Amino acid sequence: MAEAFGLTKKTALVTGGASGIGAATCRELDRAGAEVVVADLNFEAAKSLADQLKQGTALHIDVTDEVSVKAAAASLSKLDILVNNAGIGNVGTVADVSYQDFDRLMKVNVYSIFLVTQAMLPLILQAHGSIVNIGSVAGMVGVKQRFAYCASKGAVLAMTRQLAVDYPKELRVNAVAPGTVQTPFVEGYLEKYHSHEKEKIREQLVSRQPIGRLGTPEDVASLVRYLCSEEAGFINGAVVAIDGGWTAA
Template sequence: MLVGNGWVDFVVGRAGVDEMSSDMEQPYRLDGKVALVTGGASGIGAAIARELARAGAEVLVADLDLEAAQGLAGELPLGRAVQMDVTEAASIGAALDQIPTLDILVNNAGISMAADLASTSEEEFERLMRVNVHGVYLVTRALLPQLLMSHGCIVNIGSVAGIVGVKKRFAYSASKGAVVAMTRQIAVDYPKEIRCNCVAPGTVQTPYLEGYLEKYHKHEKDKARAEMIARQPSGRLGTPEDIASLVRFLCSREASFINGAVLPVDGGWTAA
């Protein structure tokens, strides 16, 4: 809390402090905002949906998996489930009736695979691009009128793999590099109308990580997990909540001067 520590008095003066104090008592609030989280039914997306709801937002949990989305939406005070396949314009279009207004879009739905260039098939490369890149493009374009109308904000979930090279992540890195580029491009094209930022997680404990370990390291999960921890100087895996906290902040009034930023949440991985 800044109030009462002298710094706020210095910056805004006493009257300013009184005006701000009700807001400052509860920072990073999103009351009255409508947010949509793609891939919101699991892992990082679910934690983001919960955190935005905790901040007071009405949250639309958009996912391929309607049942899981309904389960989570039912737990949130103002939650709603939306069935959406981010790779299909028709599926996104069908959901638009349920989204007449929107203040916050979190492009979180994503998939991964582990392979270097030589062992990445064209089919797999296209599948990754379809979900991780095309999905962000299609959803954001479809919801752009609502976001322009509300002077809203977008948070794209990238990855450290979009910033630095990670062994055997050829297609995934390419797709997340495109997410970083799309983030900056939207920030540049709509600088006064929309804020668009990217959060780049390191390795985070989610069902997706467990699926990865089961698929690629079935007989050496502990060793693979230890290696993932070792590359993050903080000495642990991230939690979905680590990511969700930053997303909430980026969507808040307090972050109103942050635009086009790519922010790692990786326990120091990309700093090392």
């Protein structure tokens, strides 16, 4: 009997694959039998992770740079799965966010999905493959002090649905929308903005998710694996919340 949600003989590329949700996704897809391309701006970290996988390859990529993205695509001979995971955060109201910060956020979180998807599209179409975009509940509901971030993740979800409409039979495109996940980004946020009250703010982050805990990168990675598998063959253009009940409350 074939393993449930198996990805044997599939080739997957994960942007921002060297840390956090990206790294957990690389490990999960590797466990599922896929050949995994760990694509990251930090090539040394990508190589370190790729060396730990059964079928891992490291790839340097700057997802905001068209030349870098096209070079990465040209280095591949096949691609069945694309996980657009690379992203950054931003804290502030519309009054607080600078043009430079807003521009940077859009380049990393939004333009990157355009550039990477466009460059990888011929390979994905050839494979009748699957794309999973890592969105956020911040693209579904308003989150205080996250004006730019909400705007960027809203665009991610819109692009997901639009791609599914343009290519309904040629490929599948879905998004996952995590709540707050315990990652280096969250720790960096706590250190930068709340170093004097980390545990208090951590409790607030936990409390907005009715299940009573933060998510883990592995929680998200398991959902990505499922969406890439044959068992999810009837799921297309979907945004799947994985948020401990946040958006249901």
